[in-house]
Amino acid sequence: xxxxxxxxPPLDVERLRADFPILxxxxxxxxxxxxxxxxxxxxxxxxxxxxRNYAETMHANVHRGVxxxxxxxxxxxxxxxxxxRHFINARSVREVVFTKGTTESINLVAHSFLRPRVQPxxxxxxxxxxxxxxxxxxxxxxxxxxAVLKVTPIDRRGELDLDAFQSLLSDRTRLxxxxxxxxxxxxxxxVRQIVALAHARGVPVLLDGAQAVPHFALDMQALDCxxxxxxxxxxxxxxxxxxxxxxxxxxxxxxxxxxxxxxxLSVSFSGTTYNQLPFKFEAGTPHMSGAxxxxxxxxxxxxxxxxxxxxxxRTLLEYxxxxxxxxxxxxxxxxxxxxxxxxxxxxxxxxxxxxxxILDQAGVAIRTGHHCAMPAIEFFGVPATARASFAFYxxxxxxxxxxxxxxxxxxxxR
Amino acid sequence: xxxxxxxxxxxxxxxxxxxxxGRLEPPAFSARGHNPLCGxxxxxxxxxxxxxxxxVRFDGSGCAISVASASMMTEAVKxxxxxxxxxxYAAIHDLLTRADAxxxxxxxxxxxLGGVREFPARVKCASLCWHTLQAALxxxxxxxxxx
Ligand SMILES: Cc1ncc(COP(=O)(O)O)c(C=O)c1O
Numbered sequence: 001x002x003x004x005x006x007x008x009p010p011l012d013v014e015r016l017r018a019d020f021p022i023l024x025x026x027x028x029x030x031x032x033x034x035x036x037x038x039x040x041x042x043x044x045x046x047x048x049x050x051x052r053n054y055a056e057t058m059h060a061n062v063h064r065g066v067x068x069x070x071x072x073x074x075x076x077x078x079x080x081x082x083x084x085r086h087f088i089n090a091r092s093v094r095e096v097v098f099t100k101g102t103t104e105s106i107n108l109v110a111h112s113f114l115r116p117r118v119q120p121x122x123x124x125x126x127x128x129x130x131x132x133x134x135x136x137x138x139x140x141x142x143x144x145x146x147a148v149l150k151v152t153p154i155d156r157r158g159e160l161d162l163d164a165f166q167s168l169l170s171d172r173t174r175l176x177x178x179x180x181x182x183x184x185x186x187x188x189x190x191v192r193q194i195v196a197l198a199h200a201r202g203v204p205v206l207l208d209g210a211q212a213v214p215h216f217a218l219d220m221q222a223l224d225c226x227x228x229x230x231x232x233x234x235x236x237x238x239x240x241x242x243x244x245x246x247x248x249x250x251x252x253x254x255x256x257x258x259x260x261x262x263x264x265l266s267v268s269f270s271g272t273t274y275n276q277l278p279f280k281f282e283a284g285t286p287h288m289s290g291a292x293x294x295x296x297x298x299x300x301x302x303x304x305x306x307x308x309x310x311x312x313x314r315t316l317l318e319y320x321x322x323x324x325x326x327x328x329x330x331x332x333x334x335x336x337x338x339x340x341x342x343x344x345x346x347x348x349x350x351x352x353x354x355x356x357x358i359l360d361q362a363g364v365a366i367r368t369g370h371h372c373a374m375p376a377i378e379f380f381g382v383p384a385t386a387r388a389s390f391a392f393y394x395x396x397x398x399x400x401x402x403x404x405x406x407x408x409x410x411x412x413x414r
Numbered sequence: 415x416x417x418x419x420x421x422x423x424x425x426x427x428x429x430x431x432x433x434x435x436g437r438l439e440p441p442a443f444s445a446r447g448h449n450p451l452c453g454x455x456x457x458x459x460x461x462x463x464x465x466x467x468x469x470v471r472f473d474g475s476g477c478a479i480s481v482a483s484a485s486m487m488t489e490a491v492k493x494x495x496x497x498x499x500x501x502x503y504a505a506i507h508d509l510l511t512r513a514d515a516x517x518x519x520x521x522x523x524x525x526x527l528g529g530v531r532e533f534p535a536r537v538k539c540a541s542l543c544w545h546t547l548q549a550a551l552x553x554x555x556x557x558x559x560x561x
Contacts, residue, residue: 349430353452353477354421357533361417369452383453383475412421413429413478 030363038389120146185334241290
């Protein structure tokens with residue numbers, strides 16, 4: 001495996017780019033500038049090799065066979081779980097449930113944690129910034145139980161209104177579910193304060209970490225949240241694998257959410273005994289090569305260093321913000337003081353969808369639309385935005401290519 | 415592929431100055447169209463005089479392709495019979511999706527939409543207004559989506 005060798009700061013971006021085969025191509029005749037990392041990031045060779053190595057040398061079903069390959073697969077899968085535990089500093093591997101991604105992690109909590117404990121009139125508190133994955137599962141649970149969804153407002157910068165949050169926390173609040181970083185605007189939420197305020201009222205907290213995990217080091221014990229959800233494919237890992245971290249005491253008390261193999265200890269027609277944590281929540285054959293790939297992605301990110309990643313991404317964000325702001329007619333949507341490395345923007349007289357096509361012709365990949373966060377985008381009175389989201393492998397030259405293409409779009413529509 | 419093929423001057427012009435933009439009150443027929451992928455929303459209004467589309471307008475918001483397509487559509491179908499409008503719709507559909515499609519002379523300005531074919535992600539933008547018009551003419555109350 002070619003884990004990234006330790007580098008002296010600052011990041012040697014050109015060298016790291018060589019680890020990402022997909023970046024070496026031309027799109028529409030121009031070298032690809034990939035600025036859609038918020039939707040899904042690219043995989044280094046180390047991840048591709050790890051998945052391949054798993055398939056070539058150890059694949060069999062996990063937790064099932066006495067034969068050697070099954071043992072190897074089980075060891076690799078459980079080693080991946082330990083790797084995740086260490087990465088997020090959970091107390092125990094029993095707190096690390098593999099899922100297919102953030103969406104499934106949140107649905108699991110909605111189904112097994114929330115539904116059994118709410119009465120009509122109880123409340124779930126989210127924010128205006130949420131991705132649909134952290135809205136719809138709660139709406140469904142509320143509809144089924146008579147609970148009520150409450151939404152914490154944001155301000156014109158796209159920051160959470162903490163005073164409003166405090167006053168919305170009530171005796172009826174059964175769960176706070178908030179994003180750690182907004183995928184549509186880039187806002188980093190004050191999660192420590194959110195957790196402290198909620199816990200002071202005895203309310204558990206779920207954090208949607210899909211957009212946070214690629215950017216900063218995480219420590220579940222320090223953060224003290226009750227659930228944390230994220231996806232492998234936004235962390236330079238494979239798609240189809242994700243994680244639900246859950247506080248052991250809570251997971252233990254929750255009923256399973258899907259039934260099947262692996263999640264049981266014994267089955268008879270008079271009753272079934274469920275398996276222990278975390279297997280209770282992993283019914284069926286899991287995504288084993290995905291877990292192995294995720295562990296390799298974590299190794300890679302750790303070797304590059306999340307602190308150095310954060311520093312370089314901050315440089316890119318500042319540079320992109322400065323250069324985009326200078327384009328006449330361009331407005332940045334989401335100007336929080338604490339922001340992850342993405343820029344959402346609109347351009348006078350040019351619809352984001354047209355910007356997306358024009359940029360694509362220039363080899364620049366961005367996302368346009370509502371980013372699965374319609375309330376957050378509509379708050380700003382626009383139907384859609386264009387969004388450039390940066391990873392550590394992006395360069396200042398790529399920001400220049402973005403700016404040139406956006407300028408060309410504006411000129412075309414003059 | 416050339417961007418100038420997609421964004422021809424006539425398209426840029428109709429985007430900037432959409433014709434027949436605005437609403438018509440009932441008894442005009444109307445239908446709402448929505449493209450969830452890009453957030454395009456438009457409503458098409460039509461007044462029928464017997465079998466003839468005597469007035470047609472649209473409003474809403476969308477990308478240049480969907481706005482220009484809707485604007486050109488209103489110009490093209492005003493004063494036509496229902497059958498003629500349906501015929502145009504079929505011709506547009508071919509133009510947007512079939513590489514070998516002939517460009518019949520009755521398309522007129524609408525032929526400018528031919529460049530959209532090279533940009534598959536944008537075909538729905540150009541066809542949304544036509545689906546919506548059809549729904550309006552059928553007096554359908556349900557919103558149209560391109561999904
Ligand atoms: C903030 C946020 N939450 C949840 C999700 C859903 O993640 P996934 O589609 O991997 O389940 C995303 C992905 O776009 C996201 O950005």
